[in-house]
Amino acid sequence: xxxxxxxxxxxxxxxxxxxxxxxxxxxxxxxxxxxxxxxxxxxxxxxxxxxxxxxxxxxxxxxxxxxxxxxxxxxxxxxxxxxxxxxxxxxxxxxxxxxxxxxxxxxxxxxx
Numbered sequence: 001x002x003x004x005x006x007x008x009x010x011x012x013x014x015x016x017x018x019x020x021x022x023x024x025x026x027x028x029x030x031x032x033x034x035x036x037x038x039x040x041x042x043x044x045x046x047x048x049x050x051x052x053x054x055x056x057x058x059x060x061x062x063x064x065x066x067x068x069x070x071x072x073x074x075x076x077x078x079x080x081x082x083x084x085x086x087x088x089x090x091x092x093x094x095x096x097x098x099x100x101x102x103x104x105x106x107x108x109x110x111x112x
Contacts (some may be wrong), residue, residue: 029055048061066094 029051036047060068066087073083101109 008108059097061097062091065091065094 033044033048033051036042036051037044040047042050069087070083071078071088073086074080078086
């Protein structure tokens with residue numbers, strides 16, 4: 001699995017380590033890679049890396065995203081009340097990784 005580090009390079013502090021869900025040379029989503037290749041003119045290899053990087057970015061679960069954004073906002077002097085309001089607004093628009101669901105939970109979604 002490819003690991004991505006979210007860091008503050010100017011001070012060397014690592015905020016998060018995220019698993020991209022893919023490793024060097026694998027194709028995370030063939031259909032999406034093909035679409036990006038056709039629509040952009042990028043090579044398949046570059047399109048694959050781009051898709052892997054984007055999917056890794058959105059692979060972050062809600063709790064990790066909230067912790068990372070809060071730390072980032074706090075670093076920039078944003079107080080908690082304002083940070084929570086901003087994070088809530090961001091989450092309404094952001095794609096985040098779905099929680100792991102059991103077969104029973106999936107059946108309940110499908111069957112009601």
